[in-house]
Amino acid sequence: xERKSKFNEIIKIFVIFMIGxxxxxxxxxxxxxxxxxxxxxxxxxxxxxxxxxxxxxxLVYYIFFSLIKNRNKGIVFISSMILGGITEYMCxxxxxKLFGTxxxxxxxxxxxxxxxxxxxxxxxxxxxxxxxxxxxEPLIPKIEEFVKNHKIKIMASSLAIFMIFNITxxxxxxxxxxxxxxxIPANDNIDxxxxxxxxxxxxxxxxxxxxxxx
Numbered sequence: 001x002e003r004k005s006k007f008n009e010i011i012k013i014f015v016i017f018m019i020g021x022x023x024x025x026x027x028x029x030x031x032x033x034x035x036x037x038x039x040x041x042x043x044x045x046x047x048x049x050x051x052x053x054x055x056x057x058x059l060v061y062y063i064f065f066s067l068i069k070n071r072n073k074g075i076v077f078i079s080s081m082i083l084g085g086i087t088e089y090m091c092x093x094x095x096x097k098l099f100g101t102x103x104x105x106x107x108x109x110x111x112x113x114x115x116x117x118x119x120x121x122x123x124x125x126x127x128x129x130x131x132x133x134x135x136x137e138p139l140i141p142k143i144e145e146f147v148k149n150h151k152i153k154i155m156a157s158s159l160a161i162f163m164i165f166n167i168t169x170x171x172x173x174x175x176x177x178x179x180x181x182x183x184i185p186a187n188d189n190i191d192x193x194x195x196x197x198x199x200x201x202x203x204x205x206x207x208x209x210x211x212x213x214x
Contacts, residue, residue, distance in 0.1 A: 011147040011156045012140075016062055017055040018159070019136070024054020032209075041208040044103070046170045046198070050163075053091045057125070060087050061132045062140075071133055080129020085113070085122035092116040099174040100181065101210040173198035174207075181212060 021044075028042035028051055044051040060083050068079070093116060096102050107115035146152055176194040186192045204210075 007153075008144070008147055011153060011160075012143055013059065013062070014156060014160050014163075015143055015147060016140075017052075017059055018050075018163075019055075020058030021050040021052050021055035024051035024057075025049040027054070041206060043206065044170075045166045046173060046206060047166050050166075052167070053088065056091065057084055057087045057128070058132065058136070060084075061129060061136075065133060065137060073130060076129050076133050077126040080132070081122040081126035084125020084128060085117045088121060088125070089113060089116040096213055098171070098178075100178040101174070101207075101212050103207070103210045105211070173203060177203050 025043060026049070029039060032040035032042055042051060043049060044053065061080065064079065064083055065076075068075075070076075092102055092104065102115075105115045106112040106118045106121065109118045109120070111119035147156060172190075173194055176191060176198070177200060179191075180195070180200065186195050
């Protein structure tokens, strides 16, 4: 693959990730509104309307269904259930191990797996897979053409730089909050910066749905 083609593929993958992250944020906000009767912050990063677990999920669908050409609805549904359940489980596991928090806990649900996912949520992922193959996947060729535009590449590259910063600073702030919970003092200027810019009150407000499990 030529360098230009590789770059186009990277931009396309990034765009797909962003689509999933934004759709996920909207879905989570609507679910929270129905469940609580008011808006609850469900963003997964410090800045912007992004829930990355959905972005990861849609990339898993993209890779899997790029390799598997069978579009039998039963196969799509079962495959998506399994893939989505594994993705949700792993995201919860990594969050807990890295940051000492979880953003969802299904321990009281029937047929849950360590509280990280459940049969019903895997079913939702199955439905999401059907929606992906029906509505998102047909748009992939258009996205491929879309990202070939020079101006779009510049915009996407700029947004990618922002997202790298966003993901990095979000992870650093979350790790530092975990250290504060463990009574680890600030050891350098970076720790002090994180303590000043992202204190517990701010982190708890932004990530309203998380809870500490340490």
